[in-house]
Amino acid sequence: MSAVRRAAVLGSPIAHSLSPVLHRAAYSELGLDTWSYDRFEVDEAALPAFVEGLDASWAGLSLTMPLKRAIIPLLDDISGTAASVEAVNTVVLTEDGRRTGDNTDIPGMIAALRERGVGTVDSAAILGAGATASSALAALSGVCSGPVTAYVRSAARADEMRGWGERLGVDVRIADWAAADQALHAPLVVATTPAGATDALADAVPDAPGTLFDVLYDPWPTVLASRWSAAGAGVVGGLDLLVHQAVLQVEQMTGRQAPLAVMRSAGEQALTARAR
Template sequence: MADIRRRAAVLGSPIAHSLSPVLHRAAYADLGLADWSYDRFEVDEAALPGFVEGLDASWAGLSLTMPLKRAIIPLLDEVSATAASVEAVNTVVFTEDGRRIGDNTDIPGMVAALRERGVDKVESAAVLGAGATASSALAALAVVCAGPVTAYVRSPERAAEMRGWGERLGVDVITADWADAAAALSAPLVIATTPAGATDAFTGSVPEAPRHSSSTCCTSRGPPGSPPPGPRRAGRSSADSTSLSTRRCSRSSR
């Protein structure tokens, strides 16, 4: 086994079920990076500054997931325009001179995962959730959605945040209460940004035969191969958490 010269990892809480180590290690092997390693660490917002400050020169970068995509920003020297547009960073690269550069691969990853399944343009869409990944979902929908986006959220504060992101990104956002989230599943496109299990209560509401072709894109963090919310039905294509993670990994490993 080759000596490890370069290190990377995914940070978050919880993190035990993250697909990132499997995907990045496969990418490293394909690229011939035998002396690179990729691990995962349970790190919450309080522990993040100490973890980052304790990294040595062998570290090439980090992946960030819930709840760190915004908490990491004050610790960075530079943030890409894409990440700045939604104030969410899921990838950090350490330069040779020690600078920390943040980027967001969620947005292009979502667009690529949808287009891979033939979703180039829809007339409306729905987003489940209102965190950092939800704002990235709105940025992706600015590319593929021509009409309004309904965001299902749990509080008035979250509703106001999502409407604010819509104004900033040029997306017509309508907010609705989480109690009515089952209604999202009749939309042409649904992007779920919630933790695994959050949508289980209404998975049986997925239409058996939608009036139009529908798609679901799942960014929920569940076990490898976790399906999108609800069972697959006739006329509904889906991009699961594995395919989306693969699209993000392919960009961060370049």
């Protein structure tokens, strides 16, 4: 009989997470009957004790906010991708107790864009400058050949985005959030803002927009994404990102090729059930 293997997503709040749905769907499809995937409400203060309490049955962890940076001092090693944005969303645990961190959000973003036909663009815009924006910049470093304009609300956020741009080798230009409607004319627009933050921009969607990548998945579609789709343009959603980054997590933790279509279908069904 195969050994029991455990994995889970940690964060606070965590009840909304779709990660268990996606990972469990993968385990079922792959016949990994002794694998389990759970969710745990863990904040920064509780994280060290949780990690120290993991035994040899644990294969990996998924990290969401606010733990993506807090986990780093607790690891033995992190990948170059994770180091580039100082954010870890994936931890692989070996049976000898070694903990290795990675960031699958960045390659997940690139894969989600490529799946929707976006290979390279000559410029892009980012709406927002929170935690997700640094990963978006890192992804754009491999997608965008020209400048990236970040629309932000404060001088402090502007400084952060300039700093990330320098670190990642991206030509970042700063614009005030008051002019965010101008972002919608870029060939690729990445919305990294909380729910509702871009609703007011929907009326400014141009007649022939480029591609919108809205990282939200619940509620979906956002007002902006709906208007974008109505204009006949391409939209990449948060579920696309969630599935692609989870595919990479499953593959790292199990060593097996993840069933992307099965995982996406499970996520779609879960979101439909929530909306009822």
